[in-house]
Amino acid sequence: MSDLKNLLLEIDGYVAIVRLHRPAVLNALNLELMDELVATLDSLDRDENIRAIVLAGSEKAFAAGADIKEMASATAVDMLYRDQFSKWDRIRKIKKPIIAAVSGFALGGGCELMMHCDIVIASETARIGQPEINIGVMPGAGGTQRLTRAIGKVRAMEMVLTGKFITAQEAFDAGLVNKVVPVEFFLEEAVRLAQEIASKPPVAVRLAKEAVLKSFDTTIEMGLEFERKNFYLLFASEDMKEGMAAFVEKRTAEWKGK
Numbered sequence: 123m124s125d126l127k128n129l130l131l132e133i134d135g136y137v138a139i140v141r142l143h144r145p146a147v148l149n150a151l152n153l154e155l156m157d158e159l160v161a162t163l164d165s166l167d168r169d170e171n172i173r174a175i176v177l178a179g180s181e182k183a184f185a186a187g188a189d190i191k192e193m194a195s196a197t198a199v200d201m202l203y204r205d206q207f208s209k210w211d212r213i214r215k216i217k218k219p220i221i222a223a224v225s226g227f228a229l230g231g232g233c234e235l236m237m238h239c240d241i242v243i244a245s246e247t248a249r250i251g252q253p254e255i256n257i258g259v260m261p262g263a264g265g266t267q268r269l270t271r272a273i274g275k276v277r278a279m280e281m282v283l284t285g286k287f288i289t290a291q292e293a294f295d296a297g298l299v300n301k302v303v304p305v306e307f308f309l310e311e312a313v314r315l316a317q318e319i320a321s322k323p324p325v326a327v328r329l330a331k332e333a334v335l336k337s338f339d340t341t342i343e344m345g346l347e348f349e350r351k352n353f354y355l356l357f358a359s360e361d362m363k364e365g366m367a368a369f370v371e372k373r374t375a376e377w378k379g380k
């Protein structure tokens with residue numbers, strides 16, 4: 123991961139901070155950046171010393187979407203063979219919690235990347251939208267599905283069909299972001315939250331994230347079954363024994379991640 127061209131990576135205790143870094147083009151998501159991002163997230167997901175990931179851009183832009191210049195002359199068959207969405211599927215399968223720190227533009231693929239994350243901290247300056255309609259396409263990395271589930275049909279439909287941007291406050295009111303903070307704190311607040319989650323027992327965090335995500339693609343009956351299996355599974359973890367013993371003995375638990 124040492125020769126990253128389009129990302130900055132920093133480790134702070136159990137938290138990895140991954141920053142999209144193509145400042146000249148507002149972090150437009152080209153194929154090379156996406157390759158680096160997926161490889162980095164995969165590697166952090168396997169790293170036992172990492173318990174939570176923050177994904178951020180700059181103050182000016184989280185990401186202004188897929189790289190339009192890279193797509194402008196592509197044919198449908200080029201896009202089919204490019205198979206770029208298989209990379210996005212890998213991001214969806216990252217097991218560790220990902221907290222998005224969003225400031226400035228989160229547009230098109232940038233909004234979709236934000237919605238691949240588990241929790242979103244937004245700066246007051248965030249502008250969020252699915253403007254693909256203005257360039258003759260439509261969301262392709264899950265926008266029509268995730269935005270609709272997050273904010274409801276009529277609001278998603280308006281954003282997707284008009285391409286208009288919403289403010290951080292509007293996104294908060296609609297349930298798309300968790301918290302809005304002044305721009306100078308957006309990264310700090312996301313890291314703080316990541317550190318808080320990283321202080322929890324890692325196996326429980328992992329199985330809980332998996333169960334919440336399951337609710338997107340299953341019936342309530344199957345989802346409840348899935349939740350129960352993960353709940354029972356946690357009784358096989360050392361951390362569960364430690365957590366309950368610590369409660370009874372009125373002391374702080376020490377997590378091993380086992």
Ligand code: HXC
Binds near residue numbers: 231253254
């Ligand atoms: C390539 C981009 C880009 C993009 C910005 N730039 N967005 N390059 N792809 N998505 C480049 C500009 O060409 C310009 O480069 C530089 O970044 C600064 O942008 P400006 O337009 O000069 O800045 P500003 O006037 O402040 O306007 C900001 C903006 C605008 C409103 C964000 O750049 C914009 O509308 N960008 C496109 C947003 C968009 O349509 N996103 C959806 C893409 S489709 P130069 O070299 O001229 O200085 C998509 C499909 C997803 O995401 C499918 C899944 C992968």
